[in-house]
Amino acid sequence: xxxxxxxxxxxxxxxxxxxxxxxxxxxxxxxxxxxxxxxxxxxxxxxxxxxxxxxxxxxxxxxxxxxxxxxxxxxxxxxxxxxxxxxxxxxxxxxxxxxxxxxxxxxxxxxxxxxxxxxxxxxxxxxxxxxxxxxxxxxxxxxxxxxxxxxxxxxxxxxxxxxxxxxxxxxxxxxxxxxxxxxxxxxxxxxxxxxxxxxxxxxxxxxxxxxxxxxxxxxxxx
Amino acid sequence: xxxxxxxxxxxxxxxxxxxxxxxxxxxxxxxxxxxxxxxxxxxxxxxxxxxxxxxxxxxxxxxxxxxxxxxxxxxxxxxxxxxxxxxxxxxxxxxxxxxxxxxxxxxxxxxxxxxxxxxxxxxxxxxxxxxxxxxxxxxxxxxxxxxxxxxxxxxxxxxxxxxxxxxxxxxxxxxxxxxxxxxxxx
Numbered sequence: 463x464x465x466x467x468x469x470x471x472x473x474x475x476x477x478x479x480x481x482x483x484x485x486x487x488x489x490x491x492x493x494x495x496x497x498x499x500x501x502x503x504x505x506x507x508x509x510x511x512x513x514x515x516x517x518x519x520x521x522x523x524x525x526x527x528x529x530x531x532x533x534x535x536x537x538x539x540x541x542x543x544x545x546x547x548x549x550x551x552x553x554x555x556x557x558x559x560x561x562x563x564x565x566x567x568x569x570x571x572x573x574x575x576x577x578x579x580x581x582x583x584x585x586x587x588x589x590x591x592x593x594x595x596x597x598x599x600x601x602x603x604x605x606x607x608x609x610x611x612x613x614x615x616x617x618x619x620x621x622x623x624x625x626x627x628x629x630x631x632x633x634x635x636x637x638x639x640x641x642x643x644x645x646x647x648x649x650x651x652x653x654x655x656x657x658x659x660x661x662x663x664x665x666x667x668x669x670x671x672x673x674x675x676x677x678x679x680x681x682x683x684x
Numbered sequence: 685x686x687x688x689x690x691x692x693x694x695x696x697x698x699x700x701x702x703x704x705x706x707x708x709x710x711x712x713x714x715x716x717x718x719x720x721x722x723x724x725x726x727x728x729x730x731x732x733x734x735x736x737x738x739x740x741x742x743x744x745x746x747x748x749x750x751x752x753x754x755x756x757x758x759x760x761x762x763x764x765x766x767x768x769x770x771x772x773x774x775x776x777x778x779x780x781x782x783x784x785x786x787x788x789x790x791x792x793x794x795x796x797x798x799x800x801x802x803x804x805x806x807x808x809x810x811x812x813x814x815x816x817x818x819x820x821x822x823x824x825x826x827x828x829x830x831x832x833x834x835x836x837x838x839x840x841x842x843x844x845x846x847x848x849x850x851x852x853x854x855x856x857x858x859x860x861x862x863x864x865x866x867x868x869x870x
Contacts, residue, residue, distance in 0.1 A: 475806040486702035487800055490747055491775040494740040495708065495819075499715050502736065506722060548714040555710055555804070588707045614703065 483563060483587060493618045500619070500630055503544045507537055538628050546636035546651075553640020556584060569645070573672070573680045576645050580638055581608055588637070589614045599669075604677050608638070608668045609656070616666060629653045631666045638668055648673040693773025696751050700774065705800040712801050716816060726813040733815070737822020738829075745827035748774065760856045761785065763833065764792050767824065776800055784853075793840060794824075796850040807844045816844050821852060832860045 561567060564583050570576040581596040585608075599605030613631045621628055631653030639651040649672045655664040715736075719729045752770050757763040768780040778800065784793040801817050815821070821837035828835045834857045841847035 475804065481706075481803060483704065483706060485705040485777065485800060487705045487708045487777050488697065488775045489701040489703050490744070492703045492708050492711070494744060495711055495715070498736045498740055499711065499718075501739070502715070502718070502732075544718070548711075548718055551714045551717060552707075552710040555713075556706075559706070588704055590703065 480559075480563065483559075489614075489617075492614075496615055496630070496633070497618070499548060499633075500545065503541050503548075506544065507540045538625055541628065542632045545630065545632040546639065549633040549636020549638075550640040550643070551636075552633075553637035553642075554644045555640075556588065556637065557641045557644045560584060560587060571646075572683065573647065573676065576642065576647050577606055577670075579645075580641055584637075584641055602671070604672045604674075606670045606672075608670070610666050610668075612663060613653075613666045629655055629666070631668065635668050638670065642670070642672075647676050649676070691751075691753055691770075693752075693770040693779070696770070696774045697777055700751065702777070705777070706803070709800055709803045709805075712819070713805065716814075720811065720814075726811055730813075730815050730818050733818035734822040734825075737819035737824075738826035739822075740819070741823035741826020741828075742830050744775070744823060745830045748827065759789065760833070761789050761792075763828070763831075764794065764854060767827070768794050771827075772796065790856040792854055794852045794854060796852075799843070799850050802844060805844060812845070815839050815842065817842070817850065824852070824854060828854075829860075832862055834858050834860055 560579075560583055561569070564587070565579075570579055577596060580593075582592045585591065585593040593608045593610055595607075595609045597607045597609070599607060613634055615630055615633055619630050635651040635653040639649060642649045642651070649670050651668060651670050654667050654669060656667050657664040716729070716733070719732055720726075723729050723732060748771055752766075752774065754766055754770065757766060764782045768782045772778055772780040772794075776799075778796060778798045780794050780796045782792050782794055785791070799817060801820070805816060807814060807816065818839070821839065825835055825837050836855045836857055838853050838855075839851070840853050841849055841851035843850055
């Protein structure tokens with residue numbers, strides 16, 4: 463048969479043309495994959511906790527002085543860190559990809575600029591819609607909140623009572639932190655459930671607390 | 685009312701909710717990176733990816749059967765055709781084809797045209813033994829086991845290792861008859 467083969471072979475992944483970003487997979491495929499990520503992290507953290515139990519000092523002291531629930535929250539905290547780290551890697555790559563593709567390589571230098579980039583562009587590409595709302599925190603100058611009625615990643619997840627503070631939205635918080643950090647706006651980003659009256663499922667809020675240097679720079683830029 | 689006939693992969697894919705493939709790709713990349721950092725041995729990572737795929741497969745097959753309305757497959761050939769044409773399309777949005785049947789009809793190759801898991805991926809020299817998409821082999825193995833077929837799935841060709849397509853070999857080991865968890869006469 464005359465003609466080149468259907469798929470052109472690239473020796474180097476960098477030579478492959480960048481996709482347009484229109485390809486899709488089913489939501490259930492993503493949901494299954496995400497559930498495996500969370501389950502894997504749970505087993506890993508159980509191992510860490512087991513390790514700590516065997517060489518007991520830290521956990522024992524915590525339990526002695528702070529009560530048994532403190533040990534539980536340590537485990538939850540470790541799990542959140544791992545989920546967040548996974549999200550961080552996704553976020554850093556998202557920034558590069560989207561900056562190039564959607565914004566023609568323009569770099570955001572202002573706080574509101576990067577926040578609206580996260581709130582609209584990043585959310586639209588990753589989750590198919592812009593985030594529900596972007597608010598400035600009233601109590602602190604450096605806090606901003608992105609809210610979503612139901613995070614895509616949390617749709618098929620229910621948290622058992624004994625893991626009260628665990629929110630798989632930590633993955634999304636990690637993505638946001640990855641984008642902000644790589645763009646030069648270091649911040650601490652966390653995900654929280656906010657119960658809403660009249661609704662079964664609580665709303666999720668991603669709380670972004672920018673570092674001092676970001677606010678100082680923003681003030682200098684006027 | 686007569687039951688509806690089996691739906692094509694494209695039709696089902698168009699009717700399910702979809703997400704951006706890049707989120708999927710990047711999340712999978714994050715998982716593989718985490719595994720590599722934790723386990724360090726490439727063989728261990730391969731095994732873990734296969735196990736994760738197996739866990740996914742045993743649940744995925746329920747959704748597959750519910751959404752695709754396929755009737756019971758008569759033999760392994762039909763099973764392979766259906767999973768390649770309908771299954772891959774429905775979940776990953778990519779077509780797959782079945783080739784290389786052996787004489788007894790128990791071993792075949794599934795060839796993937798395109799694979800959303802490997803966009804942007806390059807294997808470094810330190811990870812040359814890694815089967816990056818090993819989760820797919822676990823998914824197939826898990827799904828088929830839930831419909832009473834014990835199989836062995838291996839990678840024949842892998843684009844990340846320099847071949848031109850992704851090719852999985854699926855070998856039927858045995859059909860396990862369904863066992864009831866209780867005895868009828870008790």
